[in-house]
Amino acid sequence: MAVIAVSGTAFAQSSVTIYGRLDVGMNNQKTTATATAAGVSASAFYKANNLVNEDGLSTGLLGFKGTEDLGGGLKANFVHEMDLDMDVGALGVAAGRDSTLGLSGGFGEVRLGRSYTPLFSTIGASDVFGTTGAGTVNQFGMANTGVRVSNAFFYTSPNFSGITVKLMAAQNNAQTNASVGNAGKTSAQGFSVTYAAGPLMLAAATGTEKGSSVNRLVGLFAETATAATKAGTPAEAANAKYTGSAISAQYDMGVAKLFAGFTSTKDDNDSTVAGGELTMKETNFGVAVPMGALTLMAAVGNNKGSEAGDPVSAKGTDMAFGATYALSKRTTAYVKTGTYNKYKATDAGVTAEVKTNRTSIGLRHLF
Template identity: 90%
Template sequence: MAAVSGTSFAQSSVTIYGRLDVGMNNQKTTLTETVGSLSASAFYKGNNLVNEDGLSTGLLGFKGTEDLGGGLKANFVHEMDLDMDVGALGVAAGRDSTLGLSGGFGEVRLGRSYTPLFSTIGASDVFGTTGAGTVNQYGMANTGVRVSNAFFYTSPSFSGVTVRLMAAQNNAQTDTSVGSAGKTSAQGFSVTYAAGPLMLAVATGTEKGSSVDRFGGLIAETAAAATVAGTAVAAANAKYKGSAISGQYDMGVAKLFAGFTTTKDDNNTTVSGGELTMKETNFGIAVPMGG
């Protein structure tokens, strides 16, 4: 007589990955903002012989999954910046850093990651959001690319349609005399259709409670509107909203990209003169060359 017992072991894996990018470039940027009769300009010239992140962003990352059984998987990812031009680890955080659970319901993640809006904008960018011709979405300083302290949900694909949701709140209040001091919130969602050679996506995102100090001071037509952006009062009343439409079509011999982005920034919704609306239309084509 023999007794046999079986034990089920979860399958897990951890991957270390990265990307290195360094090159030679020269960059000159001039931005001009006009509100009514007032205007201001900001000038920047980057003339280092060697710079980082010319075609892609240098990074070092760790990611892993573990099969929990029953169709459930746990996963994590943590990425860090690598600065090849100075030979340093830029920051140990600031990029994607999430812990999640996936299954038949889709995927839920907690932490810091790309917003649905930025991912949709990037889908229209032939440069992949990094490089000389990359799409730029000004404004929404805190959540224009990634958002922290956030909940993310990605649905399963329903006949090629995928929905992504994001919600975040940071209530680091340090002054109880100011009701909303240090409080920021953000929401966003996107809907993507991908089937065969065609991809279409729409997205929107909103941020409240974090003002942007443009060019060292908010341009305004009234003294009230000139409240320095970043103060508790201005930040509490700040609101930004962005939206995007993106598309791709793979013809085999070439891949077409197109997108339209609009952003509305208001450093203080209680006064006039602080609004800024930005629109961008982009087209691109990628042609495979060789292997």
């Protein structure tokens, strides 16, 4: 009886939850890139039209989370999530999403592992459609840590009169004799401050990544840049530096919820070489209008990209429209369509344009 009593007490102080998000429907997507010179146009496209596909409104996932009361206000917490692909009936990736273990108490919460960056969470908060499918937020900043970061330390402060601070730091130092001081080391840092009280939410964030080279200039300026691309080679990746910052706001008026945001990112594939840095700026606005179980949504965003050393800039306007219908507290039907990642620039008689169109119709279920 004593053993049973002790076991029951221990079980009452711990909890493990299995949860998930299922999203499946029809997704039609087409990305086109067109270049026009002397009245002659050439284009290329990628088209993905599936009768049934996933992630039209949200990404699918299967997760496990738990907490243990350690006494004195201290708790141990863990979470591990995996991709869940409904269109093919499989766990897509057993790793790659949130996976952390940590402690929480009066000091806030400390987590170790892999999770969302403060910058990504702040950017996503400005889009009425979130960060999946058609939307108006496209600039997630750094090459490898734009969404989540691995090998990382995360800290979330207690809520001080509506203000919450988040810190993130990561480092991956895998070197050989040939890579010492070279591409074998990457690091990232992030910081955000959020104020949420009543109908208002305001957030600001910044993030930095060093030591990872990805040439984002090619797709945007391949047809228009007059200056040579200054992208770093893998051997120079240690000199790469990516920075991003964002401001987001939400205001719930009851009859409508307003969204706004501004994001700025700078990609420098080799900080030891002058010029070639890619600067991207994005401003977006959105609105959600609830009408009982039905919610109507619309968003518009303005994009601008420029390369240091080249007077040409690329500009574009994103637009998205959609609606959700709550069939229950956990099941939602949705439709949304939009044009995003749209840029157009003209240089030396050549006009180049790239854009993505996507329409999604489907169901989302939470458990």
